[in-house]
Amino acid sequence: MKRWYGVATVTIICASAIYPVAAQNNKAGDGLSIGRQMLAEDNPGELWIDRGKKLYYERRGPKSVSLEQCDFGLGAGKLEGASAQLPRHFADTDNVQDLESRLVTCMVQLQGFNREALIKRAISPAGSEGSDVEALALFITSRSNGMKMNLALDHPKMREMYKAGEYLFHRRAGQTDFACVQCHGEANKRIRLQDLVNMTDKKQIQEVVSTWPAYRGAHFVVRTMQWRLYDCFWQMRLPELKYLSDTSIALTTYLHYQGNGAVIKAPGFKR
Amino acid sequence: MRRARFKWMALGLLVASGCATFPDQATTRQTAEQMLSEDFTAPSPALLKRLAQDRSQQICSKIGSTKLTEEEAAEVVRLSRESIRYPSSGIFAGDWKRGNTLAHDGAGDRIQFGKLEGRKENGGLCQNCHALAPGEINVGNVGPSLTGYGTQRGNSEAIAKYTYEKIYNAWTYFPCSNMPRLGATGHLTPEQITHMVAFLIDPQSPINKK
Numbered sequence: 001m002k003r004w005y006g007v008a009t010v011t012i013i014c015a016s017a018i019y020p021v022a023a024q025n026n027k028a029g030d031g032l033s034i035g036r037q038m039l040a041e042d043n044p045g046e047l048w049i050d051r052g053k054k055l056y057y058e059r060r061g062p063k064s065v066s067l068e069q070c071d072f073g074l075g076a077g078k079l080e081g082a083s084a085q086l087p088r089h090f091a092d093t094d095n096v097q098d099l100e101s102r103l104v105t106c107m108v109q110l111q112g113f114n115r116e117a118l119i120k121r122a123i124s125p126a127g128s129e130g131s132d133v134e135a136l137a138l139f140i141t142s143r144s145n146g147m148k149m150n151l152a153l154d155h156p157k158m159r160e161m162y163k164a165g166e167y168l169f170h171r172r173a174g175q176t177d178f179a180c181v182q183c184h185g186e187a188n189k190r191i192r193l194q195d196l197v198n199m200t201d202k203k204q205i206q207e208v209v210s211t212w213p214a215y216r217g218a219h220f221v222v223r224t225m226q227w228r229l230y231d232c233f234w235q236m237r238l239p240e241l242k243y244l245s246d247t248s249i250a251l252t253t254y255l256h257y258q259g260n261g262a263v264i265k266a267p268g269f270k271r
Numbered sequence: 272m273r274r275a276r277f278k279w280m281a282l283g284l285l286v287a288s289g290c291a292t293f294p295d296q297a298t299t300r301q302t303a304e305q306m307l308s309e310d311f312t313a314p315s316p317a318l319l320k321r322l323a324q325d326r327s328q329q330i331c332s333k334i335g336s337t338k339l340t341e342e343e344a345a346e347v348v349r350l351s352r353e354s355i356r357y358p359s360s361g362i363f364a365g366d367w368k369r370g371n372t373l374a375h376d377g378a379g380d381r382i383q384f385g386k387l388e389g390r391k392e393n394g395g396l397c398q399n400c401h402a403l404a405p406g407e408i409n410v411g412n413v414g415p416s417l418t419g420y421g422t423q424r425g426n427s428e429a430i431a432k433y434t435y436e437k438i439y440n441a442w443t444y445f446p447c448s449n450m451p452r453l454g455a456t457g458h459l460t461p462e463q464i465t466h467m468v469a470f471l472i473d474p475q476s477p478i479n480k481k
Contacts, residue, residue: 159293164303170335171303172328174321175380175456176396179332182449183413191399191411192377237380237458238311239319245310250303 045138045215045267048130048222052139055132061111070106072099072140079143081150084264087253089155096161098252099137100226101244107133119243123227126219134222138213141266149209149264151257158253161246165254168247169199178236180251194271199255209259211268222267225252314387326350331447339447347446354455355439358465363431365462370470371477373463374398380458393458395467396451404477414450421472421479434468 056067072082073090087098093105100122107113124131153159172179183191184199199205216223229248233241241248294302313319324332327350330343339347358365376394380387397403402416424430436443439454439461453459459467470476 156292160299160302163294163299164306166334167299167303168307171324171332173324175451175453175458177328177331177451177456189411189413191413192409193411196413233311234381234383237382238321239313240311240382240385242310242312246306247303247310250306 043215043267043269044220045213045222045269048135048138048213048215048267049142050139051130052135052137052142055136056139061107061113063110063112065110067103067106067110067136069110070103072102079140081144081147083141083144084147084150085152087158087161087249087256088151089157094157096155096157096249096253098225098244098249099140100133100224101249103133103136103140104244122243123224123230124221126221128221130221134213134224137224138222138267141213141264144264145266147264149206149256149260149262151253151260153257161250161253162257164246165250165252168251169254174236174238176237180232183232199258202258205255206259206262209256210262210264211266211270213266214268214270216270218271223270312385313382314385318382318387327442327447327452331442333447344446347442351440351443351446351452351455354452355436355443356454356461357435358461360462360465363428363435363465364426364469364472365465367466367469367473367476370395370466370468374403374467374470392460392463395459395463396453397467400450405481417471417478419479421474421476424472426472426474430472431468434471435464438464438467 059066068077070076071090071092072079073085073088074080074082083099086102087096089096090102095101097105104115104118104122107118108115118133121131122133124134151158153162169180172182180199183189183196186196187198187201189196189198197204197208199208212228213222213224215221226243226248229251230241230243233239307322311319311322313321327347330339330347333339357363373392373395374397377396377399378388379390379393382388397417398407398410400411400413402410402412402418405418420434421430433444438459440452441448441450442452451458454461454464471478473479
């Protein structure tokens with residue numbers, strides 16, 4: 001009996017050390033999500049889901065196999081709920097991987113594609129048909145639609161990534177003195193007319209983590225979280241973020257964990 | 272009494288073993304800095320150095336609701352003061368027309384597809400964060416409105432100097448604020464800053480029109 005008491009206390013103390021963002025009632029957030037919801041009706045990104053599905057089941061690459069043997073964390077071929085738990089630690093690579101890095105691992109190891117070539121084309125040019133990786137990432141995520149984001153910091157490397165992400169989110173650098181939090185830490189802020197999501201607000205961060213990959217109106221293509229992070233570093237005037245880098249996965253781990261509980265509804269629709 | 276103390280020690284140990292699995296601050300910093308050193312590309316090694324932090328940026332990267340200590344704030348202000356270089360002309364207010372253009376220019380110095388944005392000069396970025404002339408709609412609100420700035424404060428030498436210093440290094444007057452230290456970090460030149468000072472305080476400037 002007494003021992004349970006101790007364990008419970010430890011659990012509470014440990015849990016509070018992670019301090020996920022507090023839920024707040026935020027009017028701007030509501031306005032923002034209503035606007036986005038209106039845009040989301042008739043989302044051209046839906047077309048990418050079918051393309052991704054075809055690519056997933058097709059025998060492709062030098063080894064001419066489908067991606068059905070790829071394990072996204074819940075077992076080979078099990079897609080339902082998989083992206084809700086990503087990034088996660090994978091025993092075979094002994095790394096924390098997000099959806100895109102896991103996907104590339106499988107396309108290389110199972111299908112025999114060349115890693116460098118995949119990475120080079122992963123983020124497609126605006127106005128193009130989009131890349132295979134973008135379509136696949138959307139298809140796989142869409143299989144978790146309606147399910148809740150549910151990252152676990154159960155593995156030491158997950159906790160390491162989470163903490164690194166938190167550090168990076170607040171780390172200012174460069175000639176603009178920006179860290180992420182300068183643009184994503186307050187309610188009702190805009191850069192020119194672009195609404196800035198306040199990622200320290202539980203509701204708003206949930207809206208973010210549940211809507212990627214997303215159709216980006218300005219580019220006429222589906223974009224992924226890897227692209228979004230790259231683009232924010234570009235605005236910050238920092239060097240170019242490498243696709244699938246640990247920095248990107250640390251930030252995604254941090255953001256996704258903060259958004260736990262959000263109901264996935266990919267593709268989102270972004271300006 | 273002794274038993275109670277023992278109980279707390281035991282609990283402390285439990286907490287330590289249960290939570291030690293979260294890396295401590297120093298380890299986290301090391302891990303993350305290591306990542307940063309490997310995870311970016313730039314057209315030249317000099318540009319890669321943009322990722323390095325100066326002392327003020329380190330101090331100003333607090334996590335969550337952690338507050339600046341008084342000593343830290345004082346250090347940031349001291350470093351800011353030391354950073355300021357004045358225009359060689361000795362005149363704080365330049366050409367408001369050029370300032371107008373610069374204040375509305377958000378481009379310059381970005382890196383994409385292995386190239387540095389090719390441009391004669393960097394934009395001032397002001398419009399991204401501040402309301403400027405009355406009636407302008409495409410303006411940000413990360414910073415306070417600057418509409419009517421000169422009408423409210425006049426265009427005395429003291430105001431011109433304050434405004435110059437504020438744009439050169441915003442942290443002189445507000446340590447760690449969200450406004451970039453545009454002169455101190457090299458984003459803008461002293462001369463460019465004088466034009467933006469004129470844009471803010473000159474009675475002829477659109478910012479001070481009704």
